Amino acid sequence: MSRNGGDALPGTMQVVEISEPGGPDVLQLAERAVPQPAAGEVLVKVSHAGVNRPDCLQRMGVYPPPENASDLPGLEISGTVVALGEGVDPGEMGKRVCALVAGGGYAQYCIARPEHCLPVPDNLSMEEAAAFPETLFTVWHNVFQRGFARDGEVLLVHGGTSGIGSTAIKLAKLFELTVIVTCGSDEKCAAAREIGADHAINYKSEDFSARVLEITDGRGCDLILDMVAGSYTQRNLDCLAEDGRLVVIATLGGPKSEINMIKLMMKRQMVTGSTLRPRSHVFKGMIADELFREVWPAVEHEELRPVMDEIFPLSEAAAAHARMEAGEHIGKIVLRVAED
Numbered sequence: 001m002s003r004n005g006g007d008a009l010p011g012t013m014q015v016v017e018i019s020e021p022g023g024p025d026v027l028q029l030a031e032r033a034v035p036q037p038a039a040g041e042v043l044v045k046v047s048h049a050g051v052n053r054p055d056c057l058q059r060m061g062v063y064p065p066p067e068n069a070s071d072l073p074g075l076e077i078s079g080t081v082v083a084l085g086e087g088v089d090p091g092e093m094g095k096r097v098c099a100l101v102a103g104g105g106y107a108q109y110c111i112a113r114p115e116h117c118l119p120v121p122d123n124l125s126m127e128e129a130a131a132f133p134e135t136l137f138t139v140w141h142n143v144f145q146r147g148f149a150r151d152g153e154v155l156l157v158h159g160g161t162s163g164i165g166s167t168a169i170k171l172a173k174l175f176e177l178t179v180i181v182t183c184g185s186d187e188k189c190a191a192a193r194e195i196g197a198d199h200a201i202n203y204k205s206e207d208f209s210a211r212v213l214e215i216t217d218g219r220g221c222d223l224i225l226d227m228v229a230g231s232y233t234q235r236n237l238d239c240l241a242e243d244g245r246l247v248v249i250a251t252l253g254g255p256k257s258e259i260n261m262i263k264l265m266m267k268r269q270m271v272t273g274s275t276l277r278p279r280s281h282v283f284k285g286m287i288a289d290e291l292f293r294e295v296w297p298a299v300e301h302e303e304l305r306p307v308m309d310e311i312f313p314l315s316e317a318a319a320a321h322a323r324m325e326a327g328e329h330i331g332k333i334v335l336r337v338a339e340d
Contacts, residue, residue: 004083009034009043013108015072016317021061024321027073027106029314034109035070037085042092044112048130048311049105050076051320051333052163053250054277058103059321065103066278073317074105075277077112078120078129079338088114096120098129100137100284102277106317108337115285118292121300131306131332135167136295137287138249138276143168143225144175145287146272147247151176153222156212156239158182158232160192160200161330164249166307168225169196174298180215182208184327191330195307212239220244230254233271240269248273307331 017030037043055073057063065071078098084090092114099112120129143149155172159165160181172179173196182203183189189200199215201208212221220241226232230253236246237259246269264271276284298304309329312320314337324333 004043009082009109014314015108016074016106016314017072018059021059024059024318024325026059027318027321032107035104035111037083037088037111039086040088040113041085041111042081042088042114042117043083044077044079044097044099044110044117045082046077046079046105046108046110046337047126048078049074049107049110049314049335049337050130050132050134050163051312051317051324051335052076052134053324055106056321056325069102070104070107070111072104072106074101074103074107074110074335076100076130076133077105077110077337078126079110081114081117082109092117096126096129098133100133100276100288106314106335106337108314113281113285115281116288118288118296123302124299124305126338127311127334127336128306128308130334131163131308132167132299134276135163135306135332136171136291137284138164139168139171139225140291140295141276141287142247142249142274143172143223145290146274147223147225147245149175149177149223152178154178154180154216154220154241156180156182156208156221156224156236157197158203158224158226158228160197161188161195161307162227163306163332164225164227165192166195166331170304170307171295174295174304180212180221188330195331207235209235209239216241223247225249227251228253229257231257233257234259237264237267237269237271240267242267242269244269246271249275309333311336 097117099117180199181197192200227250229251309331
């Protein structure tokens with residue numbers, strides 16, 4: 001049995017459904033019943049929802065949601081807690097939060113877990129808040145937890161102006177890393193440097209691997225955050241320093257790579273990777289707790305803000321997906337869900 005704040009909730013809500021696997025035009029406005037939070041869950045009245053590449057993959061039919069998750073796209077939201085499931089602290093009611101969710105963000109109401117929520121300070125807009133969870137959870141886990149990033153190291157990030165890339169730049173600079181990024185145009189390289197990257201390489205006109213070695217005087221970088229894989233993998237390892245770590249979070253260049261294991265062994269390199277969406281509630285809660293301690297003070301003091309691209313109304317989710325897939329965006333694309 002759920003509890004709400006005294007105001008009657010509507011019975012139905014507007015959502016964006018995936019009518020069938022396909023292009024952006026398969027995203028359709030629809031009406032559904034407002035979900036009820038189960039034990040340990042909260043219901044959030046959604047203000048804004050972040051748009052991420054996994055949403056596009058789900059829409060295409062190649063990234064199904066985990067079992068028991070909503071079939072609606074949307075992995076991050078901002079909004080206000082309006083109902084509580086059994087066992088949830090009553091103090092959660094009415095909080096302004098942003099949350100990592102397993103699905104269902106493209107809707108006026110969305111189920112979240114309180115341990116996956118972060119409080120939205122008064123000086124952070126709700127559209128900015130919605131741009132944080134997916135990228136912060138992903139970058140923190142992969143760069144700092146799996147990649148063991150340390151102050152003074154050199155980080156290479158592919159796709160430097162993407163949502164993940166721009167967040168990685170900003171977070172890495174907070175922790176005094178040197179950041180090299182790759183981008184697909186000179187204009188994007190300039191934008192990445194403006195965001196905070198120390199060096200930006202146009203991968204279409206330069207060999208990024210050779211350029212990284214040049215920038216680092218032949219030593220190579222300590223850590224690479226890669227969303228390409230495929231033919232990039234060996235080129236990554238070639239510009240990775242001794243004891244360097246390669247962390248793969250997507251395979252835009254293809255799921256299979258051929259690498260020279262002898263080179264990897266001689267340089268004692270490590271290759272790892274992860275996906276976040278299917279991980280346990282407890283695991284995601286641990287990341288949220290660490291973010292709250294280590295990163296959220298910088299958000300509260302306005303030292304960390306997401307790079308915002310374009311905000312689309314919920315009814316134009318298809319246009320938001322088209323913009324993401326065109327690859328011209330710089331930073332985060334967000335949907336405005338609340339009508340006010």
